[in-house]
Amino acid sequence: MATGGGFAHSVLPSLIYFSGIWALWALLACLAVTPLSQIGVWRSLVWVRRMLGVGALVYTLLHVVAYVAIRHADWATIACEIVGRWSIAWATLSTLGLCVLGLTSTDGAVRRIGGRRWKRLQRTVYVWSPLGLLHFLLSPLAVGPLPFTMFGCLLWLLAWRVLAATSRQSRRAHSIPALLGLSLVVAALTAVFEIVWLDWVHDLPPASIARANFELDLGLSATWSVLLIGVALTIWVRGRAPKARARSAHPMR
């Protein structure tokens, strides 16, 4: 029979790992809703955003509960970690921010706060998500492609918003060349970031990290994954464009 200590050392680390990863994926999916609904002319996606946001919060809370359990609810140790480890300090800030967004996600809260202020508050997700990712990047085992693939995805989603906000004709940010160009630039920045980060934080030689982009020993590298996701999205947009044009030209609309 598994003892309490056995449980803490076998199940809790996996729970911390998977809940953390899923919290981040849910946040990225949440941030992808606006570009997907605007680029892909797929309006029906917007209702999913609240569900994904709440999902990200639930995974984050599960992650924190597992963390408290693995530290045997020793609050003195936990407090020391929050103030003594940058990774945990950023994570705590990110968690508090996500809690505020979760608590204000009800219709009643929108009415009380007022639409404009509520939207401004929701935009703080652009701070809480990078902080969550920074926490992942700073974790001791974050040397594989996953944290950098997430970095590339987050960068793409934030850069697309800047592109959409700054392009004078808003549809330019939805065009095939813009999406391909964005994906290429973000993939290149992901490669540079991975090299600089792993050299700086883990003292890994830049040349071997750059070379790993052309080897499959560790699976597909972050750079190629980000580029493939961007190209797949562009192909998907191209496929949907004629249907969307036909829909908007329909006389019954």
Ligand code: HEM
């Ligand atoms: C008070 C809040 C949090 C605490 C105390 C916490 C604690 C931890 C700990 C102890 C680890 C194991 C690796 C390490 O020791 O650094 C970890 C890993 C991780 N956390 Fe958090 N976390 C918090 C919030 C978050 C949030 C908000 C996210 C994402 C939205 C997140 C995502 C992750 C991910 C992806 C990992 C990597 C898994 C691994 O490499 O083991 N965490 N967290």
